[in-house]
Each structure stands twice: as structure tokens, then as C-alpha cells.
Amino acid sequence: MxxxxxxxxxxxxxxxxxxxxxxxxxxxxxxxxxxxxxxxxxxxxxxxxxxxxxxxxxxxxxxxxxxxxxxxxxxxxxxxxxxxxxxxxxxxxxxxxxxxxxxxxxxxxxxxxxxxxxxxxxxxxxxxxxxxxxxxxxxxxxxxxxxxxxxxxxxxxxxxxxRDSKAPAAAGKTPLAAAAEIERITQMLAEALRESGFLDRRLVGDSAQRIRRLVRRLNLPRQDAVMWLGIFRQIVWSLRHPERQPPPGN
Amino acid sequence: MxxxxxxxxxxxxxxxxxxxxxxxxxxxxxxxxxxxxxxxxxxxxxxxxxxxxxxxxxxxxxxxxxxxxxxxxxxxxxxxxxxxxxxxxxxxxxxxxxxxxxxxxxxxxxxxxxxxxxxxxxxxxxxxxxxxxxxxxxxxxxxxxxxxxxxxxxxxxxxxxxRDSKAPAAAGKTPLAAAAEIERITQMLAEALRESGFLDRRLVGDSAQRIRRLVRRLNLPRQDAVMWLGIFRQIVWSLRHPERQPPPGN
Structure with a gap:
């Protein structure tokens, strides 16, 4: 510099x-x-x-x-x-x-x-x-x-x-979601896939692992974890209550 | 690349x-x-x-x-x-x-x-x-x-x-004159300095070393060594023969 x-x-x-x-x-x-x-x-x-x-x-x-x-x-x-x-x-x-x-x-x-x-x-x-x-x-x-x-x-x-050849490589990196958040999202997604009929109701071991890997590959930003969990929770709720209005403030 | x-x-x-x-x-x-x-x-x-x-x-x-x-x-x-x-x-x-x-x-x-x-x-x-x-x-x-x-x-x-961060650093470097060439130039320069009166006729040890260091610091390109030797040789000749024309093709 x-x-x-x-x-x-x-x-x-x-x-x-x-x-x-x-x-x-x-x-x-x-x-x-x-x-x-x-x-x-x-x-x-x-x-x-x-x-x-x-x-x-x-x-x-x-x-x-x-x-x-x-x-x-x-x-x-x-x-x-x-x-x-x-x-x-x-x-x-x-x-x-x-x-x-x-x-x-x-x-x-x-x-x-x-x-x-x-x-x-x-x-x-x-x-x-x-x-x-x-x-x-x-x-x-x-x-x-x-x-x-x-x-x-x-x-x-x-x-x-x-030009600074030592410019920090990490500058501006997005903090990623923690494993516990990712796992909650994974479970809710699996639930949505079961409810939607995408997966058979009995989720066998291999499918669970595939879904887990699928979600890990997203590199979910921490700031978006709550949003994604809410999205899948809403989808699950709607799939289970096709005749009803969505609940307020889910 | x-x-x-x-x-x-x-x-x-x-x-x-x-x-x-x-x-x-x-x-x-x-x-x-x-x-x-x-x-x-x-x-x-x-x-x-x-x-x-x-x-x-x-x-x-x-x-x-x-x-x-x-x-x-x-x-x-x-x-x-x-x-x-x-x-x-x-x-x-x-x-x-x-x-x-x-x-x-x-x-x-x-x-x-x-x-x-x-x-x-x-x-x-x-x-x-x-x-x-x-x-x-x-x-x-x-x-x-x-x-x-x-x-x-x-x-x-x-x-x-x-941009290539591994672009070779030595590209285009000038080959430098070898020590023997540098030493011939040094001697001829010392001769010129004596003949011109810049140095006392008796060149004592310390002056000789100063001149040697002076010429080394030039980083003389190999391609220019003959030219510099010729220049100092000509100067010495002219200093010794003030009344004569320079010799042809020195």
C-alpha cells in the first residue's frame, strides 16, 4: 500500500x-x-x-x-x-x-x-x-x-x-447460519416434503441424509435462517390445513 | 492466467x-x-x-x-x-x-x-x-x-x-558486465583521473578502492562495457597527447 x-x-x-x-x-x-x-x-x-x-x-x-x-x-x-x-x-x-x-x-x-x-x-x-x-x-x-x-x-x-495484494480475502463475507438453525430448517423442509407427497410418509434413513446434504449445500446466510424456517413452517401448515386460511403472524 | x-x-x-x-x-x-x-x-x-x-x-x-x-x-x-x-x-x-x-x-x-x-x-x-x-x-x-x-x-x-501474480520478476533484466570487464574499466578510469589531475599521480590504496566501488555501483550492462572502456582509453590518450589528433579507430 x-x-x-x-x-x-x-x-x-x-x-x-x-x-x-x-x-x-x-x-x-x-x-x-x-x-x-x-x-x-x-x-x-x-x-x-x-x-x-x-x-x-x-x-x-x-x-x-x-x-x-x-x-x-x-x-x-x-x-x-x-x-x-x-x-x-x-x-x-x-x-x-x-x-x-x-x-x-x-x-x-x-x-x-x-x-x-x-x-x-x-x-x-x-x-x-x-x-x-x-x-x-x-x-x-x-x-x-x-x-x-x-x-x-x-x-x-x-x-x-x-493495488493491495494482501487485501483481506474475507472482507464482506456473509455470516452463515449455525448448524442448529440449519438442522431446524432441514427438519421443517423434510416435513414439507412428506406433507406435499414429494417424499413417501415414511422417511427412510437415506432420504433424510440427502435432504440434510441438500440444505447444507445452500450455505444459508445467518440473517436468512429465520425467514426460511418460517417459509417451510407455513408450507407445512398450509399442506395440513388445505381448507383453512393461514394463521395470523406465523 | x-x-x-x-x-x-x-x-x-x-x-x-x-x-x-x-x-x-x-x-x-x-x-x-x-x-x-x-x-x-x-x-x-x-x-x-x-x-x-x-x-x-x-x-x-x-x-x-x-x-x-x-x-x-x-x-x-x-x-x-x-x-x-x-x-x-x-x-x-x-x-x-x-x-x-x-x-x-x-x-x-x-x-x-x-x-x-x-x-x-x-x-x-x-x-x-x-x-x-x-x-x-x-x-x-x-x-x-x-x-x-x-x-x-x-x-x-x-x-x-x-493479471498474472506469478509474472516472472526477472523478465527483461539486463545482463551485467563481468568482473574482469568492470576491473579493466576501473583501471582505465583511474588512469584518466590521474592524467587529468583529478587524482594525485600517486594513487594511494584508499582512492583505488573508492574508484572500484564507484564503478561497481554503476551496474554496468555487459553490452556497454566495451564502449566505456573505449571512452576512458580515448580520454587517457588525449590527455597524454594534448597536441595531437586522436588516433584513428581507437
């Missing part, structure tokens, strides 16, 4: 971005994942101005810095990482999968500033941009379509950086 | 999406991460038609199915998961963080169909939509801005599903 000073040490650097919507989307993902530092290098014409005037992620965009060169945008960073969809062209740089690269970036953010570069929508990072990078990061996209939308690529990279 | 039949078992279900760009972005992320099945429920007016006519991710959009109800879109799925930004409203459903929920979804995809629901940009999933869900998934966004762009949320969820 990254802490606020670490989040603040990452610069997201958008190089030669053409579409203001993409600058806005990058800023929104940064805001979603708590990264405040956006640097924009030579955006196309008015893209940066347009993005700034759009709604959402206002704080990230308002504090974004515009640069004329990659060198200026990454000047304070001791690790510079480029992103690429291509897998073979840039053999001059080590190429890391996002899962692996993010681990290294997180480690560096503990003490140092890191820049993460995203190239233009059409051409990606140029060889000149890449010469500023220590290594390259690739998102593990499918071979059939390796090229991601810029805003989505930023979102995925930042998510991987803040 | 999900295999193609597993990728095919996930339905991405967009409910009441308003913006055709978001349908297109969702389809593009699906294509990037290899998920072919898109279901669209009650999109706003012409959003689906417009999205289909846009470029990119054509295959996913062309085969997308349009439904009038969530029930119809998820009919063949044995696990239905809703996505939400909200953390407290929907306590009727278990709420899982993406890292944890994706693990469960991957497990189910081994044998069964799973639906992953995304609500409208403005309102998310309605209580009626949610009643079809077994549990809810939330992306671990920052408290300050929990609401993600739809296309980015789809991209992040699908990335988490295909």
Missing part, C-alpha cells in the same frame, strides 16, 4: 497527447487512485487548455505542470519509466510486465521520485523520449489487440501501483 | 449506459484483455448504435447482444457480480475489493459462466439491477474521488482478472 508521500513522488508524464479527453481521463484516474502530480509535455495545440476547462479531476489538472521537453518534466526523478504496447521494437531497453515493473516502482517511491511516461495516442513514445527512460513497462494485453486507449492505460497502471 | 474458454465465460454487462464513447471504451478494453462477450442492457437511445459505428474493437461490438432486462442478460450465468463505487449503501450485498473478488471470479470461470455488471455513468446500478447480483465488487479508489469513468473501470476490472 502506497502512503501519501509516496503517491506524491510519482509524476505521471503525458507526452505529446493529442486529445483533451485523454488528458482529462488521465487526470481523473490519477484522482481516483490518489496520485496528485501530472506533467504534460508538448500537448497538441489547445488540448491541455481544453482539458483544464473540462469538469472533473479539477485539482489534478489545475496543479499540472506544462513542459517543453521530457528532460524538463523528469528532471527531479531518479527513475524514469516509459510505457509501451510494443514488445519487440525497443530491445535497447529492458521491458517489464506491469505486475513486475509496478513492484519495482513501488520500491523506489519509498525514497525517490519516479516518472511514468505515456506517449501520444498515435505514435506512443518516440526514440528520443525513450532515451530518457531507465526501462519500459508493458500492460499484458492480448496479442490480438495490444494498443490501449490512453486514459485506460493510465488507469490500469495506477491501479496496479495502489 | 485465464485460458480462452475461461475468457469466453465472462459476460461484461453494461446496464443503461448513456455515452456511446463509454460503450466503445468498454469494448476496446475487452478486446485488449481478450474477453469477447459484451451484453448491453437498455442503452440510452442511440448510444449502442453510435458505439457500433465507431472505429476500434469492432469484433467485440459486432457480436455484442442487446437485452431489455438484466435478467435476460445474465440468464446463462451462475455467478452475477455488480460493480459499485459506493461503500456503505448496499449492505444487503457482500462487498468485496477487486483484488479479492477477482480471485473468486477467476475460480468460477474455470467451470461456469460469470456476469460482471456495470451501471450507468450517472446512477450506477439500480436496486433492481443489484437484486440480480450475488455480491458486489469495488475498485479500491481513493476516498476523495471514488467515482471512476466507466471505460476506465471496465479496463481496471478486466486487467485484474487477467
Amino acid at each position: 502506497l502512503k501519501p508521500p509516496e503517491l506524491d513522488r510519482l509524476s505521471v508524464v503525458l507526452v505529446s497527447t493529442r486529445n483533451p479527453l485523454n488528458i482529462g481521463a488521465a487526470a481523473r484516474a490519477m484522482s481516483n487512485f490518489g496520485f496528485p502530480r501530472l506533467q504534460v509535455v508538448s500537448p497538441y495545440e489547445s488540448a491541455f487548455r481544453e482539458a483544464r476547462s473540462a469538469v472533473g479531476a479539477a485539482a489534478v489538472l489545475a496543479s499540472a505542470a506544462q513542459h517543453d521537453s521530457v528532460a524538463s518534466a523528469v528532471a527531479h526523478c531518479s527513475l524514469v519509466v516509459g510505457t509501451t504496447a510494443v514488445r519487440t521494437r525497443n530491445l535497447r531497453h529492458p521491458l517489464r510486465r506491469l505486475e513486475d515493473g509496478a513492484r519495482l516502482i513501488r520500491g523506489r517511491l519509498r525514497t525517490s521520485r519516479v516518472a511514468l511516461l505515456f506517449g501520444s495516442e498515435k505514435f506512443g513514445l518516440s526514440n528520443d523520449d525513450l532515451s530518457h527512460c531507465h526501462w519500459l513497462l508493458r500492460i499484458p494485453t492480448s496479442e490480438e489487440n495490444i494498443s490501449m486507449n490512453l486514459g485506460q492505460a493510465v488507469a490500469v497502471c495506477l491501479y496496479e501501483l495502489i | 485465464l485460458k480462452p474458454p475461461e475468457l469466453d465465460r465472462l459476460s461484461v454487462v453494461l446496464v443503461s449506459t448513456r455515452n456511446p464513447l463509454n460503450i466503445g471504451a468498454a469494448a476496446r478494453a475487452m478486446s485488449n484483455f481478450g474477453f469477447p462477450r459484451l451484453q448491453v442492457v437498455s442503452p440510452y437511445e442511440s448510444a449502442f448504435r453510435e458505439a457500433r459505428s465507431a472505429v476500434g474493437a469492432a469484433a467485440v461490438l459486432a457480436s455484442a447482444a442487446q437485452h431489455d432486462s438484466v435478467a435476460s442478460a445474465v440468464a446463462h450465468c451462475s455467478l452475477v457480480v455488480g460493480t459499485t463505487a459506493v461503500r456503505t449503501r448496499n449492505l444487503r450485498h457482500p462487498l468485496r475489493r477487486l483484488e479479492d473478488g477477482a480471485r473468486l471470479i477467476r475460480g468460477r470461470l474455470r467451470t461456469s459462466r460469470v456476469a460482471l455488471l456495470f451501471g450507468s455513468e450517472k446512477f450506477g446500478l439500480s436496486n433492481d439491477d443489484l437484486s440480480h447480483c450475488h455480491w458486489l465488487l469495488r475498485i479500491p479508489t481513493s476516498e476523495e474521488n471514488i467515482s471512476m469513468n466507466l471505460g476506465q473501470a471496465v479496463a481496471v476490472c478486466l486487467y485484474e482478472l487477467i
